[in-house]
Amino acid sequence: MQTMPAHAAHHDDHEIETLEEFDAVVSARGSLAGFRVQAVDLTDRTRELLTTGAAGAVFLGCPMREDAAAKVRAEGALVFPPLPDLPFDPYRGHVYTPDELFASLADGYEATPDARAYAWLQRTKADRDVYASTLRALHDDAVSDxxxxxxxxxxxxxxxxxxxxxxxxxxxxxxxxxxxxxxxxxxxxxxxxxxxxxxxxxxxxxxxxxxxxxxxxxxxxxxxxxxxxxxxxxxxxxxxxxxxxxxxxxxxxxxxxxxxxxxxxxxxxxxxxxxxxxxxxxxxxxxxxxxxxxxxxxxxxxxxxxxxxxxxxxxxxxxxxxxxxxxxxxxxxxxxxxxxxxxxxxxxxxxxxxxxxxxxxxxxxxxxxxxxx
CATH class of the missing domain: 3.40.50.450 (Rossmann fold)
Structure with a gap:
């Protein structure tokens, strides 16, 4: 039978890609300094963000309350905000699943995230939008990682x-x-x-x-x-x-x-x-x-x-x-x-x-x- 390593077991020690990993780091270290938090919803972790040091941390597409975002920024963290209007997440921490790409298939393929991402690519390529090309590069690098x-x-x-x-x-x-x-x-x-x-x-x-x-x-x-x-x-x-x-x-x-x-x-x-x-x-x-x-x-x-x-x-x-x-x-x-x-x-x-x-x-x-x- 074919085997494949579990996803979370092999990533960089300074990457946080799940709430469980976030909680474990906060509990064990009491600091997020130097960590990269990738596409984790932190709206329910405001208390932790307000009481935990975050100097040098980077938050990539992590939803959080504005007071928490202001606090970590004041400590020197970089906060790349989520981009909810995109049909994809440029900061994603995991590869895709078929269920994710084909969500809404019952409404026709055109309604799926896969088809919507392609339509977005066609629009932005035609515009030669440097912002869009940056988002594509961020996405592809995250997927490679x-x-x-x-x-x-x-x-x-x-x-x-x-x-x-x-x-x-x-x-x-x-x-x-x-x-x-x-x-x-x-x-x-x-x-x-x-x-x-x-x-x-x-x-x-x-x-x-x-x-x-x-x-x-x-x-x-x-x-x-x-x-x-x-x-x-x-x-x-x-x-x-x-x-x-x-x-x-x-x-x-x-x-x-x-x-x-x-x-x-x-x-x-x-x-x-x-x-x-x-x-x-x-x-x-x-x-x-x-x-x-x-x-x-x-x-x-x-x-x-x-x-x-x-x-x-x-x-x-x-x-x-x-x-x-x-x-x-x-x-x-x-x-x-x-x-x-x-x-x-x-x-x-x-x-x-x-x-x-x-x-x-x-x-x-x-x-x-x-x-x-």
Whole structure:
């Protein structure tokens, strides 16, 4: 069974991200000096704020009463106020959950925080508003920090592939079985977090505690809404129906972006690190795949990911090269001849022993295991 470290166990000792952590610090230290309090509602902690030193503290998006805010400011604390009119929290201390991003789905996808954040991005990008770009950068940095905390100590395997793979196909089932098998070996499955091959791999990890019968039931139910067009609402609702019927889902990570706003995140990743900046997201996704990456057939985005991953392997800029397994020989040698170029790059370098091409998706886990040694 796949494991993932608990979120709060690994963050910086001077970060406070929950009320429980706030109370523990106040009780144990009697001072908030030097601490960073991130997106914690402190409206019910006025007495503590008024009686506890806060010199050098930073409060990021923490609701508090004005007298408490004035007191900590007077002591030299920095207070970044909450921004309630935004459809997202730029100071958030945790990655997203599917329930959070898809809240209000019953009113249509357009009503969800995910769709509203994309609409906000489109408006502010068109305005070239420096304030908005600062908020996007703050948000993405907070998400990266939360993702690092979440994955600390985890062995992460990436599964990359195109969004065009549809539910109800043998390819989709194969990708789901791949995600399930990888999760069952104790690896944390990470994907680009979108539809298609990415969703299938997250689905497989979600169904790691379940058998073939439940997998078959889930695949049949999902096939009723095979793609996120024409209706994201129906596509997402089918996924939540599977989650409701099979609630003991395994954990995995999706790392999508609002840059591709037409692609919704898939609801099977238990943890979703969604970014405004696609460049930050791409680099962060691949850098965190410490146990290697499996590349399923895809188009331009997946080709980009292959070489985004190959570059640090080639230069060994992240240390020892990580495994790369390409699936589907015809796709990667004929339709998009990525494999010959990858082989040429790897020749006589240490990454040469860390790349593999397999024909069938069922061969990928064994190839990955072999490359990991």
């Amino acid at each position: 939360a993702l690092d905390e979440l994955l600390s100590g985890a062995r992460v395997v990436g599964v990359m592939g195109g969004h065009a793979m549809r539910r109800g196909t043998t390819e989709y089932e194969g990708a789901a079985r791949l995600g399930r098998e990888l999760a069952r070996t104790g690896l944390t499955v990470a994907t680009g977090g979108g539809p298609g091959a990415m969703e299938a791999a997250n689905l497989g990890a979600y169904l790691a505690p379940y058998g073939d019968e439940e997998l078959g039931d889930a695949l049949r139910l999902l096939a009723k809404a095979p793609g996120f067009t024409p209706s994201v609402t129906d596509w997402a609702a089918a996924a939540f129906e599977v989650r409701e019927r099979l609630p003991r889902g395994g954990r995995s990570v999706g790392i999508p972006t609002w840059f591709y706003g037409h692609e919704p995140p898939n609801p099977f990743a238990s943890h979703i690190a969604k970014y405004f900046s696609n460049a930050t997201r791409e680099d962060g996704l691949l850098a965190r795949c410490t146990a290697g990456v499996v590349f399923l057939p895809g188009a331009a985005g997946t080709v980009q990911e292959v070489f985004d991953n190959a570059t640090p392997n080639y230069y060994e800029s992240r240390g020892e090269p990580t495994p790369m397994v390409l699936v589907n020989r015809a796709h990667w040698t004929e339709r998009l001849p990525v494999w010959p170029l990858l082989q040429s790059l790897a020749r006589e370098r240490s990454m040469e022993a860390r790349i593999a091409l397999v024909d069938r998706i069922e061969e990928a886990p064994e190839a990955l295991k072999r490359l990991l040694g």
